[in-house]
Amino acid sequence: MSSSLQDLAVNLSAAAIAFVAGWSWGRLRDLWRFRSVRGFWKPFTTDDLKVVTSIFIQEEHYIWERSGLIGVGDVLALNELRHQLKRAGIDQLPLTPSHQLTGLERQGNLVLVGGPHSNRVTAEVLRRLPVTFAFGSADTHDADIYDSLTGNVMRCVIDPNGQLAVDQGILIRATNPFNRRRNVIVLAGSFGFGTSAAARLLVSSEILTHEIVAQGSPFEAVFCVDIVGGTPQHIELKELRRLDPTILRPGS
Structure with a gap:
């Protein structure tokens, strides 16, 4: 050579x-x-996992789109979830609109995207969990978050131009109230920005390294997020509390 x-x-x-x-x-x-992310999602890597989205199918929405409408914030949250689940070994996002989830599918692992005003499965789950953070009434379109322990109320911030400057939301990981052998995650913003921020916050170091979360315990958390240029920016975790997995309320 x-x-x-x-x-x-x-x-x-x-x-x-x-x-x-x-x-x-x-x-x-x-x-x-990504070891912590994979560890967090490991209990959800089952064949019965469903990611359940909010869907707007009321008459005024149905006129414009017969398949129903989904918010941009929810789409951003779904994209974030797709990346997270892929790191956990789930290549396909098992997506189902909330109005199409069957009774049997409610018994699997659930990731609920959207608050109780727009996602009926979120509303069903929250009624059955011993949560201390809750949104106001859907009948009055009350997007405030009420703390039953302290009596405090969290409110979104609107800027002088009438634009949303600060959104907020609730983040939950708990026992599925329809099947104690499965789990549920709730990503619920007062508006869509908060829902997309909840998906980002879910695997932040602030959440994953929190003592309660690191122990694998059920938890509920509230947060706020700055909105700049129509995009969620800095997310601030306000409070994180342990949920008692042995307490489930009957649905009302």
């Missing part, structure tokens, strides 16, 4: 080794970086 061919072979071998080493290091780095 000529000297030039030997040099070429050596260079190609070195390049191949460098590529494999770089790929392996990147793979190991990602595995380490």
Whole structure:
């Protein structure tokens, strides 16, 4: 073999080794970086997992779109969930509109996207969990969050131009009230920005390293999020509390 061919072979071998080493290091780095995310989602990696979206199908919405409407904030939340579940080994997002979820499907692992005003399954679940944070009445379109322990009320902030400046929401991981062997996650904003922020907050280091969450205990949390340029920005966790998994309320 000529000297030039030997040099070429050596260079190609070195390049191949460098590529494999770089790929392996990147793979190991990602595995380490996302280990907490995979651990959080591991109990949900079952065949009966359903991601349940809000859907607007009232008469005025049905006129414009016969299949129903979904908010932009919910779409952003679903995209974030797709990335998270892919890291946990779930390649397809098992998506179902809330009005199409069957009674049997309610007994699986559930991820509920949207608050009780727009997602009927979220409303059913929240009525049965011993939560201390709750939205106001859907009949009056009350998007405030009420704390039954302290009596405090969280409200969104509207800027002088009438635009939403601060949204808020509730984040929950709990025992599925329809099947104690399964779990449920609730991502619920006062508006869609809060719902998309809840999906981001779910796997933040602030949540994953919290003592209650790290122990695998059911929890409820409230947060607020700044809205700038029509996009959720900084998310501030306000309170996180342990939920008693042994207490489930009968549905009303």
